[in-house]
Amino acid sequence: xxxxWIRPFVRPxxxxxxxxxxxxxxxxxxxxxxxxxxxxxxxxxxxxxLKPLAIATSLDAGQCPVLExxxxxxxxxxGVLRLARTASIATENTSLTLYxxxxxxxxxxxxPRRPWNAWLQNRLMRKSRSSNHLNMEPAVAQQLMIAYLxxxxxxxxxxxxxxxxxIFPMDLIGPLQRSGLxxxxxxxxxxxxxxxxxARRVALSxxxxxxxxxVYKLAAHHKQPLADWSELPFPVRPSRxxxxxxxxxxxxxxxxxxxxxxxxxxHTLFLGRLVSDDKLAEGxxxxxxxxxxxxxxxxxxxxxxxx
Numbered sequence: 001x002x003x004x005w006i007r008p009f010v011r012p013x014x015x016x017x018x019x020x021x022x023x024x025x026x027x028x029x030x031x032x033x034x035x036x037x038x039x040x041x042x043x044x045x046x047x048x049x050l051k052p053l054a055i056a057t058s059l060d061a062g063q064c065p066v067l068e069x070x071x072x073x074x075x076x077x078x079g080v081l082r083l084a085r086t087a088s089i090a091t092e093n094t095s096l097t098l099y100x101x102x103x104x105x106x107x108x109x110x111x112p113r114r115p116w117n118a119w120l121q122n123r124l125m126r127k128s129r130s131s132n133h134l135n136m137e138p139a140v141a142q143q144l145m146i147a148y149l150x151x152x153x154x155x156x157x158x159x160x161x162x163x164x165x166x167i168f169p170m171d172l173i174g175p176l177q178r179s180g181l182x183x184x185x186x187x188x189x190x191x192x193x194x195x196x197x198x199a200r201r202v203a204l205s206x207x208x209x210x211x212x213x214x215v216y217k218l219a220a221h222h223k224q225p226l227a228d229w230s231e232l233p234f235p236v237r238p239s240r241x242x243x244x245x246x247x248x249x250x251x252x253x254x255x256x257x258x259x260x261x262x263x264x265x266x267h268t269l270f271l272g273r274l275v276s277d278d279k280l281a282e283g284x285x286x287x288x289x290x291x292x293x294x295x296x297x298x299x300x301x302x303x304x305x306x307x
Contacts, residue, residue: 012120014291015145020209020284020305023252025151027304029072032057034065041067046174046183047147049265053101053140055083055147056185056269058178060097069149073302078293079106079146091260091271094179098264104143108296117292118142145290151304154215154286157184157192158203158236160244164195165229167245168221171288172267173204182256184270190222193268197261202272203244206252209284209307240276251285253278 021027030042041057045067048056055067067081083099109117122138136144152171159166172185184202186193196202207215214233229236229245236245239255246253256272263269284305297303 010120012117012124013295015121015141016148017289017291017294017304018212018307019151019287019289019294020307021151021153021287022283023153023206023285023287025153025287027072028078028150029070030150031068031070032059032061032065033068034061037061042150043175044177044179046176046185047144047172048098048183048185048269049267050136050144050172050187051140051266053136053143053147054086054264055081055099055101056089056096056176056183056264057099058094058096058176058181060088060095061085064102065099069146074300077107078149078296079108080104081143081146089260089262089269089271092179092181092273094181096176096179096181096271101140101143101147104146106146106149106290106292108149108290108292114292145292148288148290149293151287151289153206154288155204155206156215156218156247156250157186158205158239158244158246159192159195159199160203160242161195161199164192164225165227165245166192166195166221166225167232168192168218169207169215176271180273181259181271182254182274184256184272185264185267186270187222187266188263188268190268191225196258196270197268200258201242201244201275202256202258202270203239203242203246204254204256205247205250206254207247207286208249208251208281209286209305211247211249212286212307215286240278242275249281251279251281251283253280 235248255275260271
């Protein structure tokens with residue numbers, strides 16, 4: 001029908017697609033390039049802040065490296081982020097490098113749909129700025145979507161200390177492989193940030209994709225702590241070493257001992273060492289990617305399972 005033909009020209013693609021993907025994802029490879037050198041950073045880069053948009057990695061790639069995202073099956077370039085070095089973090093006999101995202105572009109849509117879709121998305125973001133929890137400038141939000149070309153897993157973070165209990169979803173997480181650290185970038189307004197800095201321990205539950213609805217409802221706990229673990233709509237189990245309540249139905253439970261934390265723009269970047277790593281079940285985990293990435297994969301006949 002004509003309505004199906006015209007829809008892409010009057011409505012933007014969704015900014016985000018919610019997926020069921022086996023973890024760790026293997027669909028996209030991230031490569032850092034600088035001064036004639038390159039390194040695979042698929043498991044060694046993470047978003048450290050949204051305002052300003054910043055990337056952390058275990059590599060020092062000089063002043064102005066480029067971060068490329070390619071489809072692992074075809075080698076097709078999907079997107080690029082151009083970075084500018086801002087700082088380094090030294091901790092636990094290792095160091096990390098922080099980069100500001102200076103510019104970015106993706107190749108998931110052709111011309112003229114690519115700039116037209118960005119214009120439609122940006123217009124919608126400006127209209128709904130007051131209700132947009134990211135509250136980012138549209139151009140920066142477009143760069144963030146490129147960072148999500150590597151599908152990002154969703155976990156529930158459990159915090160348990162005297163007088164404070166909480167559990168909330170996060171996807172600004174990931175291993176910084178070469179350093180041996182695992183990172184969490186949590187908005188500094190989150191009610192559990194002071195407790196996490198003091199207790200220095202958390203449990204991460206990798207969530208089955210089928211739990212999407214209940215996971216999203218727990219986003220309210222970024223602002224309000226949990227009164228009691230019995231309030232949760234699912235059973236919990238104690239983590240192996242710390243005894244922190246974690247999701248009983250989790251695919252994977254990790255415990256982190258936090259070794260460093262610092263504010264990076266709008267977020268607090270927590271760095272931890274794995275204390276335990278329990279793989280409990282097979283299955284697909286809840287992930288997020290950019291909507292234009294899923295649109296590209298649909299055109300190639302290899303879409304992610306969307307939920």
